[in-house]
Amino acid sequence: DSGVTQTPKHLITATGQRVTLRCSPRSGDLSVYWYQQSLDQGLQFLIQYYNGEERAKGNILERFSAQQFPDLHSELNLSSLELGDSALYFCASSVALGETQYFGPGTRLLVL
Amino acid sequence: GDSVTQMEGPVTLSEEAFLTINCTYTATGYPSLFWYVQYPGEGLQLLLKATKADDKGSNKGFEATYRKETTSFHLEKGSVQVSDSAVYFCALPSGSGNTPLVFGKGTRLSVIA
Numbered sequence: 001d002s003g004v005t006q007t008p009k010h011l012i013t014a015t016g017q018r019v020t021l022r023c024s025p026r027s028g029d030l031s032v033y034w035y036q037q038s039l040d041q042g043l044q045f046l047i048q049y050y051n052g053e054e055r056a057k058g059n060i061l062e063r064f065s066a067q068q069f070p071d072l073h074s075e076l077n078l079s080s081l082e083l084g085d086s087a088l089y090f091c092a093s094s095v096a097l098g099e100t101q102y103f104g105p106g107t108r109l110l111v112l
Numbered sequence: 113g114d115s116v117t118q119m120e121g122p123v124t125l126s127e128e129a130f131l132t133i134n135c136t137y138t139a140t141g142y143p144s145l146f147w148y149v150q151y152p153g154e155g156l157q158l159l160l161k162a163t164k165a166d167d168k169g170s171n172k173g174f175e176a177t178y179r180k181e182t183t184s185f186h187l188e189k190g191s192v193q194v195s196d197s198a199v200y201f202c203a204l205p206s207g208s209g210n211t212p213l214v215f216g217k218g219t220r221l222s223v224i225a
Contacts, residue, residue, distance in 0.1 A: 002155075030216065042215060090155060092156075
């Protein structure tokens, strides 16, 4: 158990819908990262927050957004969902920038 | 940009066989290097890491040495078990002051009894 929690574990929804994925980092970790794992694209970085502020952006679609709250938990919002958004979404956290990242168990999203 | 190349799988081995999964990297400077493992139906777990050249990371019988001369970080285990069946990912920070990880494509290992 890495100490990073993600909810829900599984999510099934329809095209065009909007979902919210939640992540709670390890106690004391200030940085949160979101990654997407799909069969065709592999593991890709989406976005990073550090102490409430956006720090880096990767291959994140405009339909996707995220934020980190004052209690340091983070949410990833996915809207206007498409079939191709079906993937495993991981959250990771680290105590500071440049430190080792620890991953949560992931949220498996299936868009039908 | 920084990148990782790891050997394509799948790799199938008999129990107690020797394992090597190759990983080479391209990076600016000398970043930390990581191996993560994903067991079936689970998330990513940090397996081991090395933070500087010539460092050897080790955990659960797995080892990897940071070789700057060959820009490699190959994963090895002397005697694999069925429970080692998983997907293994080599990774490094993306550089330029940012720390998101860049991953290899993953190598699926199957160990048969």
